[in-house]
Amino acid sequence: MFNIVEKRRWYFLFSSILIVLSIAAMAVSAVKFGQPLRLGIDFTGGSIFVLQFDQPASEDDIRTVFADYGLEGAIVQPVGSPEEHTWQIRTREVTASEVGSILNALEERVGEIDRDTLTFDTVEPAVGSEVTHAAALAIAVAAFIIVAFMWFSFRRVPNAFRYGVCTIAGMLHNLIVSFGFYALMGILAGWEMDALFLTAILTVIGFSVQDVIVVFDRIRENIPRHKTEPFERVVNRSILETIHRSLATQLNAMFVMIAVILFGGTTVKPFIATMLVGMVSETYSAIFIAVPLLVVWEKVVARRTVARATA
Amino acid sequence: MKKSETWQLVAIIFIALVALFVDLNIEHPDWAKNLPFWQPAGQRDIALRLGLDLQGGLQVLLAADVPEGQGLDAASMETARRIVENRVNSLGLTEPVVQAQGERRIIVELPGIENPEQAVETVKGTALLEFVDARGIPLPPGAVITTTLGGPQGVSPAGSELTPTTELSPTADSTTPAQPAPPPPSSGMVIYETIITGAGLKNVGLDRTQQGEYIIPFELNPDAAQVFADYTASHVGQYLCIVLDKTVISCPTIREPIPGGRGSISGKFTYNDARQLAVQLRYGALPIPLRVESFNRIGATLGAESVQKSVHAGVIGLIIVLLFMLIYYRLLGGLADVALVIYVLLNLALYKLAPITLTLPGIAGLILSAGMAVDANILIFERMKEELRRGRKMMTAIEIGFKRAWPSIRDGQLSTLIICVILFFFGTNFGASVVKGFAITLAIGTVINVFTAVFATRVFVQQVAISAGQWVSEHMWLLGV
Numbered sequence: 001m002f003n004i005v006e007k008r009r010w011y012f013l014f015s016s017i018l019i020v021l022s023i024a025a026m027a028v029s030a031v032k033f034g035q036p037l038r039l040g041i042d043f044t045g046g047s048i049f050v051l052q053f054d055q056p057a058s059e060d061d062i063r064t065v066f067a068d069y070g071l072e073g074a075i076v077q078p079v080g081s082p083e084e085h086t087w088q089i090r091t092r093e094v095t096a097s098e099v100g101s102i103l104n105a106l107e108e109r110v111g112e113i114d115r116d117t118l119t120f121d122t123v124e125p126a127v128g129s130e131v132t133h134a135a136a137l138a139i140a141v142a143a144f145i146i147v148a149f150m151w152f153s154f155r156r157v158p159n160a161f162r163y164g165v166c167t168i169a170g171m172l173h174n175l176i177v178s179f180g181f182y183a184l185m186g187i188l189a190g191w192e193m194d195a196l197f198l199t200a201i202l203t204v205i206g207f208s209v210q211d212v213i214v215v216f217d218r219i220r221e222n223i224p225r226h227k228t229e230p231f232e233r234v235v236n237r238s239i240l241e242t243i244h245r246s247l248a249t250q251l252n253a254m255f256v257m258i259a260v261i262l263f264g265g266t267t268v269k270p271f272i273a274t275m276l277v278g279m280v281s282e283t284y285s286a287i288f289i290a291v292p293l294l295v296v297w298e299k300v301v302a303r304r305t306v307a308r309a310t311a
Numbered sequence: 312m313k314k315s316e317t318w319q320l321v322a323i324i325f326i327a328l329v330a331l332f333v334d335l336n337i338e339h340p341d342w343a344k345n346l347p348f349w350q351p352a353g354q355r356d357i358a359l360r361l362g363l364d365l366q367g368g369l370q371v372l373l374a375a376d377v378p379e380g381q382g383l384d385a386a387s388m389e390t391a392r393r394i395v396e397n398r399v400n401s402l403g404l405t406e407p408v409v410q411a412q413g414e415r416r417i418i419v420e421l422p423g424i425e426n427p428e429q430a431v432e433t434v435k436g437t438a439l440l441e442f443v444d445a446r447g448i449p450l451p452p453g454a455v456i457t458t459t460l461g462g463p464q465g466v467s468p469a470g471s472e473l474t475p476t477t478e479l480s481p482t483a484d485s486t487t488p489a490q491p492a493p494p495p496p497s498s499g500m501v502i503y504e505t506i507i508t509g510a511g512l513k514n515v516g517l518d519r520t521q522q523g524e525y526i527i528p529f530e531l532n533p534d535a536a537q538v539f540a541d542y543t544a545s546h547v548g549q550y551l552c553i554v555l556d557k558t559v560i561s562c563p564t565i566r567e568p569i570p571g572g573r574g575s576i577s578g579k580f581t582y583n584d585a586r587q588l589a590v591q592l593r594y595g596a597l598p599i600p601l602r603v604e605s606f607n608r609i610g611a612t613l614g615a616e617s618v619q620k621s622v623h624a625g626v627i628g629l630i631i632v633l634l635f636m637l638i639y640y641r642l643l644g645g646l647a648d649v650a651l652v653i654y655v656l657l658n659l660a661l662y663k664l665a666p667i668t669l670t671l672p673g674i675a676g677l678i679l680s681a682g683m684a685v686d687a688n689i690l691i692f693e694r695m696k697e698e699l700r701r702g703r704k705m706m707t708a709i710e711i712g713f714k715r716a717w718p719s720i721r722d723g724q725l726s727t728l729i730i731c732v733i734l735f736f737f738g739t740n741f742g743a744s745v746v747k748g749f750a751i752t753l754a755i756g757t758v759i760n761v762f763t764a765v766f767a768t769r770v771f772v773q774q775v776a777i778s779a780g781q782w783v784s785e786h787m788w789l790l791g792v
Contacts, residue, residue, distance in 0.1 A: 096371075096427040096603050114610075115425060116367075121607035127372075138737040145729055153722055196672060199734060199746045203753075206730030210723045214690070217719050245693040248639065249686040252632050256682030259628030260675060265617040267364070268675045275679070 004243075005236045008292035015173060015289055022180020029183040037183050040192035043132050045125030047094040051118060053085040053111035065105045066091055069098055085111070093122050135198045142205045143171060150209055157220050162297050170282070170290035171208040178204055178278040185270065196271040204278030211246045211286035218242050219294075231298045239287055250283045316777075319770045327653045330660035333357055347664050357663045360406065362670035362748060365618050367611030368422035369430050375415040376602035377460075383415055383599065387510065391599045392417050398433050408668075413739060417601065427606045434601075440509030442539070445550035446501070449562040456557055460505040460600065506542050506551070511535025517589045518575070525585035526577040536572025544568035621674040628678055629655065636685055640692050642789040646771040647688040647764070654684050654763040658756055667755070670748035680756030686723065687764035690716040696791065705776050705784060713769055720765065727757045 026036035041048055059076045066074040066089065075090040094102065099120065107113055150167050154160040178201060185191040218238035226234050257276040261269055332343075345355050363370050373395070375383050388411060395417055396409040408420035424430050443458055450456060514530040531539055543551070543565050552562040553576065563576060633651065636644035658677055662669055695712030703711065731754035738746030775783065783789055 096431040096606055100426050100428045116612040117610035118425070119608060119610050119613060121605075123605040127374075127604050134737060138733055142730060142733045145733070146726055149722075149726055149729065195738075195746050196749075198737070199672065199749050202730055202734055202737070206727050209726050210686075213722050213726075214719050217722075241697070242693075245689050248689045248693070249683070252635060252685050252689075253679070253682045255631040255635065256625075256628035256678050259631065260621075260624045260678055263620060263624035263627055264675070264678075265620045265671060267617065268621075268671055271672065272675060272679075 002240060003236055004239050004287070005232055005292050005295050008288070008295070011288035011292060015285070018180075019173065019176050022176050022183070025180045025183040025187065029186050032187065037179060037197075038186040038190070038192045039128075040194040040197075041090075041093075041121060041123045041128070042194045043128045043135075045093050045123050045128040047091050047120065047122040049087075049089040049091075049120040050079065051087050051089065051106065052114040053087070054114065055085060055111040056082075057085055057087060057110045059087075061110045062087060062089060062106065065102065065109055068105065069094075069102055086117075093124055094120075096122075131195070138198065138202060139205065142202050143168075146171070146205060146209055150213070153213070154216065154220070157216075162294060163216055166290040166293045166297070167209055167212050169293055170212055170285040171205060173285040173289055174204055174208055174278050174281040175201065177281040178274055181277045182270070182274055185273070191270045196268070197274060200271050200274035200278065203275055204282065207279055207282055211250075211283050212290050214242050214246060215239055215286060215291050219291075232295050235291060235295050239291060243287060246283055246287065250279065253279055316770060316773060319766075320774055323653070323767050323770060327656060330653070330656040333660040333663050334656055347666075350666065356666075358666075359659070359663055360666050360668045361614070361618070362668045362673065363408075363420045363422060363614075364609050364671045364745070365614045365669065366422050367609050367614040368420060369424040369427055369606060369608045371419045371421070371427065371430055371434060371606045372412070372604045373417045373419065373434065373601040374604040376600040377415075385414070387599050388415065388417075390510075391601065395419060395434050395601075416604070423611070425608065427608065431603055431606070440512070441554045442506045442508075443552040443554045444504040444506055444542075444546070445552045445562050446503060447549060449550040449564075450552050450559045452559050452561055454559045456503050456552075456554065456559060457501065458503045458505045458554065458557065460508065503552070503554075507531070507535045507538055511538070513572070515589050517585055520577070524577060525580040525582055526575045527580075527585060527589050528573070528575040531572035531574075533572065536570075539572060539574075540568060540570040544570075617671050618674075621671065621678070625674065625678045625681070629681055632682055632685060636688070639791065640688075641791045642775070642783065643688075643692045643695070643772065643791070646775065647685055647692070647768055649771060650688070650763040650768045651681065651684055653767060654756075654759055655681055657759050657763065658752070661755060661759070662752075667751060668748070669752075670745060672745045673748035673752045676749040676752035677756060680753050680760065684756065684760045684764055687716070687720045687760060688768055690719055691765070691768070692791075699787075699790065705780050709769075709772055709776055713765070717765070720761075724757050724761060728754060731757070 029038060030036045059078075062076050063074055066072075066076075071091040071094065073091075077088050079086040079088045099122075103113060103118075147164055147168055151160055151164045154163045157163065182191060182193065182197060186193075215238055218241055219235055222234050222238050222241075226237065229237070254276065257272050257279075260272045261276070264272070333339075339357050344357055347355055347357065350356070375388065375391075377383060392409060392411050399407045399409050399419060399421065404422055404424065406422060408418070410418050412418045419430070419434055421430050441458055441460060443456070511531050511534065512529060513532040516528045518526050518528050520526055546565050547567060549565055550562045551565050553560045561576070629651075633648045636647050636651070638644070640647065655677075658680075661667070667673075691712050694716045695708050698708035698711045699705070731750045734746055734750035735754075738748075738750060
């Protein structure tokens with residue numbers, strides 16, 4: 001029988017490297033942008049405009065117009081290919097009554113704006129901080145409920161507590177990797193944390209238990225069936241019996257997510273990509289982290305018991 | 312063949328056909344449009360409703376502008392929402408949305424609107440009416456002041472002439488021009504005391520005195536009337552300002568106490584002025600001051616592009632999943648594919664019937680849930696194959712496969728639903744309708760999934776086993792064993 005559990009040190013090492021890299025990405029982001037993940041205006045407050053002009057526009061002209069409205073320090077960046085003449089402008093929050101006159105001034109001094117693609121977004125800073133709190137709360141509540149749910153499902157299994165702790169370990173692993181990925185993309189591609197990123201994270205938390213539950217279920221079933229086998233073998237058997245379906249379900253979810261990333265709209269790309277990373281991490285951590293951890297725990301306890309018995 | 316199973320199959324086929332009919336992109340006959348009896352009468356339809364991010368338009372998030380900790384009662388919020396809704400409806404847009412978001416926010420969606428200024432004016436332009444103690448000095452009409460109610464506003468040193476030309480009196484008697492009051496408005500921050508707000512108004516009319524002057528008689532509800540009576544009794548001869556959205560409309564003199572809550576506003580109004588003021592008092596009486604917290608606009612072509620791209624991505628993703636299932640699980644996969652197609656049909660039909668407004672993350676949720684809809688099938692089929700390999704008879708293997716896989720499926724679905732609930736609340740409280748859209752489609756998908764992947768697939772598999780079990784047993788490769 002192929003032994004997955006035996007090589008657990010390698011998986012632990014691999015995951016440790018992943019986690020270190022993730023934290024490093026967040027550290028770099030913190031140094032570069034002041035935040036471990038670049039925060040979007042949903043959290044910081046402010047305004048974003050995406051404007052498509054009918055002719056080449058100069059960055060300085062755009063900036064001057066915004067400065068005239070007291071919006072110095074606007075971040076003006078081109079979007080897409082140069083012939084699209086599309087620009088993204090970030091400023092502190094603009095009031096509703098200012099938008100019209102800013103747009104008119106831009107049309108006068110820079111060029112006609114395509115009103116069909118015109119997009120802007122403004123959030124007050126006060127809302128931003130409220131969203132941040134709510135987001136942290138939502139993540140904590142979600143994680144707590146999922147773990148409680150896990151504990152409830154396994155309440156009749158011996159050592160249900162261990163299953164819960166191992167699930168949390170897997171979940172933390174997935175969260176750190178997802179955050180690290182987003183931090184990296186923030187550095188490389190300017191991705192910013194928004195409400196959708198949180199949605200992705202909450203979904204990752206929700207799915208954090210799906211594969212773990214299947215393996216744990218199988219362990220629960222296999223323990224009475226193979227009474228003579230050591231725990232490690234039972235666990236390994238359970239993984240092998242379920243790995244097929246874990247991979248098959250994961251593949252299908254990956255197919256649709258990759259389809260959305262490749263062909264879907266740009267707005268949902270970071271959202272789906274984060275979810276994809278989270279889910280791949282989930283399947284990996286279920287099989288190679290959470291379940292082997294259970295074996296380690298069992299061994300440590302067994303060793304202690306033996307030590308106590310001989311003492 | 313057992314009778315109940317045949318009926319189950321017939322029921323599934325029937326439901327699938329109904330869903331297909333609903334989904335068809337045709338002009339549905341009127342009788343079909345009127346079938347969803349739960350939709351409000353007169354607006355019943357079975358069309359797909361697209362969110363603002365897909366059709367383009369402006370979204371404005373309004374929040375109650377009261378100090379932190381000050382209580383907000385739900386009834387006032389609901390009144391404010393209704394008033395905003397009435398104003399929005401006067402714009403004549405197709406399907407605007409005015410919804411309460413949590414306890415203190417109202418979300419307004421205006422398809423096709425471009426200028427936020429126009430929208431904000433419509434939504435909160437007439438806004439809040441207050442009767443304010445002028446602190447002995449009449450304020451010029453047009454002056455912007457700070458009151459004890461709501462957020463701070465700078466005192467604008469409006470340079471307009473100081474001519475309080477209006478009077479407040481218990482009856483509509485003729486007015487004598489009040490003596491002009493000299494002191495200019497203070498340039499420092501003065502906070503004026505709000506006596507009553509528009510919420511205290513019960514009735515506002517428009518009348519004409521015998522002298523031909525236009526006046527605005529009003530009636531207060533009992534609580535406000537009491538406050539008003541006490542105040543006017545102790546402030547005879549002083550000025551009481553009528554302030555709309557922190558802007559002074561007029562500062563009449565209190566000629567005598569006004570008991571009983573009936574009074575009138577008189578002044579040198581033209582008919583139009585008087586009518587406008589009456590309308591503002593009547594409809595502008597928002598019980599709670601509202602503030603624009605965020606707004607965002609999405610271009611219409613961007614929305615259309617998003618729809619087209621998402622459909623494209625969805626179709627490609629779906630085809631890959633269908634092929635994968637067919638190749639990997641063969642006959643069983645084919646049956647799961649039929650269930651998956653029914654799954655998509657049912658989801659879309661439900662969006663149309665409920666109706667559920669589809670947003671871009673909502674579509675992503677649907678696509679994602681379609682990719683995961685076969686999870687349950689995979690769990691069942693893997694289990695079934697295991698049992699077959701152990702030498703079980705086909706019917707037994709089917710039985711065990713469904714039975715043993717169920718706890719895992721149930722746990723997985725439940726944890727997804729839990730997350731959907733959390734996402735929904737998170738989205739509801741922050742006007743983050745993008746989050747809500749995703750949560751709703753994912754949750755609906757999860758529930759429908761149990762019907763198609765567990766119930767429908769089971770019926771299909773049993774039917775095949777009953778009618779062609781022998782033949783399939785001789786061609787085990789069909790099951791991928």
